[in-house]
Amino acid sequence: MEVSVQNPAGGEEPPVPEKLAEPAGAPLLADDKVLVSENDSFHSERGTLCYSQLCSLVIPKMLEKRSLSYTDGPVPLPNDELFLLENVRRVQICDSDEWVQNHGILLFWQVKPVVYVYQLSEDGPGEELSGDDMFASFNEWILPAKEFDGVWESLIYETGLKQRLLCYAASALLFTEKGVDPCLVSWNRIILLHGPPGTGKTSLCKALAQKLSIRFKSRYSQCQLVEVNAHSLFSKWFSESGKLVAKLFQKIQEMVEEENNLVFVLIDEVESLAAARKAALSGSEPSDSIRVVNALLTQMDRLKSWPNVIILTTSNITTAIDIAFVDRADIKAYVGPPTIQARYEILRSCLQELIRTEIVSCSQGHERVMLPTYTTLRGTPSSTTSQEFPHSLDVPKLLLEAAEVCQGLSGRSLRKLPFLAHAAVANPYYCDVIKFLQTLLETARREIAEAPS
Numbered sequence: 001m002e003v004s005v006q007n008p009a010g011g012e013e014p015p016v017p018e019k020l021a022e023p024a025g026a027p028l029l030a031d032d033k034v035l036v037s038e039n040d041s042f043h044s045e046r047g048t049l050c051y052s053q054l055c056s057l058v059i060p061k062m063l064e065k066r067s068l069s070y071t072d073g074p075v076p077l078p079n080d081e082l083f084l085l086e087n088v089r090r091v092q093i094c095d096s097d098e099w100v101q102n103h104g105i106l107l108f109w110q111v112k113p114v115v116y117v118y119q120l121s122e123d124g125p126g127e128e129l130s131g132d133d134m135f136a137s138f139n140e141w142i143l144p145a146k147e148f149d150g151v152w153e154s155l156i157y158e159t160g161l162k163q164r165l166l167c168y169a170a171s172a173l174l175f176t177e178k179g180v181d182p183c184l185v186s187w188n189r190i191i192l193l194h195g196p197p198g199t200g201k202t203s204l205c206k207a208l209a210q211k212l213s214i215r216f217k218s219r220y221s222q223c224q225l226v227e228v229n230a231h232s233l234f235s236k237w238f239s240e241s242g243k244l245v246a247k248l249f250q251k252i253q254e255m256v257e258e259e260n261n262l263v264f265v266l267i268d269e270v271e272s273l274a275a276a277r278k279a280a281l282s283g284s285e286p287s288d289s290i291r292v293v294n295a296l297l298t299q300m301d302r303l304k305s306w307p308n309v310i311i312l313t314t315s316n317i318t319t320a321i322d323i324a325f326v327d328r329a330d331i332k333a334y335v336g337p338p339t340i341q342a343r344y345e346i347l348r349s350c351l352q353e354l355i356r357t358e359i360v361s362c363s364q365g366h367e368r369v370m371l372p373t374y375t376t377l378r379g380t381p382s383s384t385t386s387q388e389f390p391h392s393l394d395v396p397k398l399l400l401e402a403a404e405v406c407q408g409l410s411g412r413s414l415r416k417l418p419f420l421a422h423a424a425v426a427n428p429y430y431c432d433v434i435k436f437l438q439t440l441l442e443t444a445r446r447e448i449a450e451a452p453s
């Protein structure tokens, strides 16, 4: 099995793949945990250990004791694990889903858990004003940040997209770290996500940065996310915009000069900054936009020599982006509307949350009810009755019907739909699950019928 080696916090080496004597093809598995206490060392029989070292020892043992199989999601902490109960907010299994989808159940002997320990920053965003002092030219977060906690898990795509982005970024950082000659092998550390509005591109960029900040914590003691406000870079003064871009990148450059700082630069709607120069040359755009594109490309090439920066960009209209920019992106991933499976899973997670918070009731004290996943549902013979629900398979069936009806809706609209449905039920203080799902179906049909064509 190939696993990423977990490094103790403060270690010098980046995570590297390690071969272990395990059945071939066994999966990667990572546990992410959040620490809440401020103390940072413990005395034990093994000498003084920091939190992360101690967790790396305790957690795999706890997992071994508790279960035979793994699935993604939080792991309840056992009552006898006092150290974990006192110091750890959450233990979560990640990245086992791909294996489970392809091979079914994942048993404990097929994995060697890789443990990442982290503490969330609660500082919130800092901002920097642009030349005109009207808009913030960028917002900046210390990662991993509280705001982005759980975003990675909440985004649902067809198998492989999230893993592909994670692997790409890990390779890009490794190539730079190992000093691969860029004249021989070329890579830019630029990602372009494109696709229709509301498909989660911006959220995916932020979540990817958060995930990488956790994975690479042992190599980079600090991680920052800089979200560029493209619109603030357009000055009302002719010819000033190019200078504003240069000024912004000067700030970013100062951040990356600190070699232990991993910096993610997020440029949303990159087409506004990197508008196709062809259009400008044909006279339909002001020539200031050419200066902006030129400044952006020059600054990006300059940043390329720094190993600790990754540029994440998104666009709704790829055809409007300058070809020289598109060419620089290593990965150009299309993020499309959710598939039937993703739609079902998005709606399932919404319903699950409404059941947990008792906004929707299941008549049996159901905060713990687990709705079946799409894969389980598809594998369930229709004659089987569910013990969880009084209405047999009505709930999952209605949920699946809603997912089918929602074809064409974006992920953003889908996450809003349960709220709209709740606002439409007759009694918002008592909302039975079946009634709720029926209203959800009606709301979905209405949303689709009323969507602008």
Ligand SMILES: Nc1ncnc2c1ncn2[C@@H]1O[C@H](COP(=O)(O)OP(=O)(O)OP(=O)(O)O)[C@@H](O)[C@H]1O
Pocket: 154, 155, 156, 157, 196, 197, 198, 199, 200, 201, 202, 203, 204, 314, 315, 316, 338, 342, 346, 410, 411, 412, 413, 415
């Ligand atoms: N595939 C998905 N899975 C789960 N949630 C999703 C998905 N796609 C979108 N969402 C939800 O929609 C919200 C909005 O997504 P986001 O703003 O990142 O999309 P976007 O593609 O960047 O949109 P735009 O192009 O309009 O800026 C997300 O925070 C998330 O809650």
